[in-house]
Amino acid sequence: AQSVTQLGSHVSVSxxxxxxxxxxxxxxxxxxxxxxxxxxxxxxxxxxxxTSAATLVKGINGFEAEFKKSxxxxxxxxxxxxxxxxxxxxxxxxxxxxxxxxxxxGGTRVLVKP
Amino acid sequence: EPEVTQTPSHQVTQMGQEVILxxxxxxxxxxxxxxxxxxxxxxxxxxxxxxxxxxxxxxIFDDQFSVERPxxxxxxxxxxxxxLEDSAMYFCASSVLDSYGYTxxxxxxxxxx
Numbered sequence: 001a002q003s004v005t006q007l008g009s010h011v012s013v014s015x016x017x018x019x020x021x022x023x024x025x026x027x028x029x030x031x032x033x034x035x036x037x038x039x040x041x042x043x044x045x046x047x048x049x050x051t052s053a054a055t056l057v058k059g060i061n062g063f064e065a066e067f068k069k070s071x072x073x074x075x076x077x078x079x080x081x082x083x084x085x086x087x088x089x090x091x092x093x094x095x096x097x098x099x100x101x102x103x104x105x106g107g108t109r110v111l112v113k114p
Numbered sequence: 115e116p117e118v119t120q121t122p123s124h125q126v127t128q129m130g131q132e133v134i135l136x137x138x139x140x141x142x143x144x145x146x147x148x149x150x151x152x153x154x155x156x157x158x159x160x161x162x163x164x165x166x167x168x169x170x171x172x173x174i175f176d177d178q179f180s181v182e183r184p185x186x187x188x189x190x191x192x193x194x195x196x197x198l199e200d201s202a203m204y205f206c207a208s209s210v211l212d213s214y215g216y217t218x219x220x221x222x223x224x225x226x227x
Contacts, residue, residue: 009216034215043118043205043220090157099161101147101170102216 001026002093006079014113019078021108023065023091033104034092035065044090048075060087070111086112092105116140120206120219126165126197127226135191137206147207147216148181150174157205163189175198196226 007022025031036045048059055067061084065076074091088109092102120137127133139146148160161171163181178194189208193200193207203223 026227028192036218043120043209046217047214063191092157101172102149102157103159104157106156 002095004091004093004103004105005007006060006089006091006108008108009106010111011114012111015083018092019063019071019076019110020036021076021089021110023074023076023092023105024072025091025093028046028092029095032083033065033067034058034093034094035059035063035074035076036090036092036108037061038088038090043053047076047089049085049088061109081110082110083114086110116217118206118208118217120221120222122222123220124223125225127224130195133193133223133224135193135195135204135206137189137191137219138187139189139206139208140185143153143208143210143217144167145209146181146183146207147201148162149205149218151203151205151221152199152202153222160191160204192210193224196224198203198226200224201226 003026005024033050036044037047038044043092047063048057050057050067058064063078065074067074088107090107091105094100121136146163149157151157159172161175166170169173180192185190205221206219209216
């Protein structure tokens with residue numbers, strides 16, 4: 001069975017500082033990994049995805065994530081936080097490209113301080 | 115950009131009543147899903163639907179739940195006899211067969227009183 005662990009349910013960063021959100025997964029097969037963002041009262045928006053191509057994946061809004069098989073990690077980073085990055089971020093894993101369920105982590109809520 | 119549309123955005127219902135949540139997936143997508151998120155908890159998979167039948171369902175998706183694609187555009191989730199613990203945000207999603215990552219709708223917040 002797959003599982004996802006997001007370390008830290010809440011992260012507070014200053015505007016302009018590095019954002020680092022941690023995600024570790026377990027999967028019995030090569031995984032497909034995703035990061036989603038949820039703004040208040042909105043749905044889940046895909047930030048980026050890893051599908052066994054390049055290990056460093058660039059997404060929208062300046063975010064990127066690096067797949068490290070040896071560490072079973074897929075941490076999300078953004079070099080410089082913006083106030084608009086305040087949201088909840090979810091890491092998810094699937095063992096198929098499509099047509100299979102996503103298993104989500106518990107989410108990390110990001111607060112950006114001015 | 116194509117969207118997954120969910121209606122209503124918020125539904126309040128009495129315990130024991132039936133509710134139907136509506137979703138219009140993206141038109142060329144072939145896989146459809148329902149997920150739910152109880153307040154403060156993880157997003158959980160309920161069911162996936164492909165080729166007019168359920169392809170996978172979770173243990174949450176018991177006999178009180180059903181899904182249907184009544185026409186070429188809608189995808190519905192029915193909860194037959196709602197319980198207080200069914201209160202959650204319900205997300206519909208769709209994906210193309212050879213794509214990676216779903217498109218989620220903005221959700222229906224179901225409140226059972």
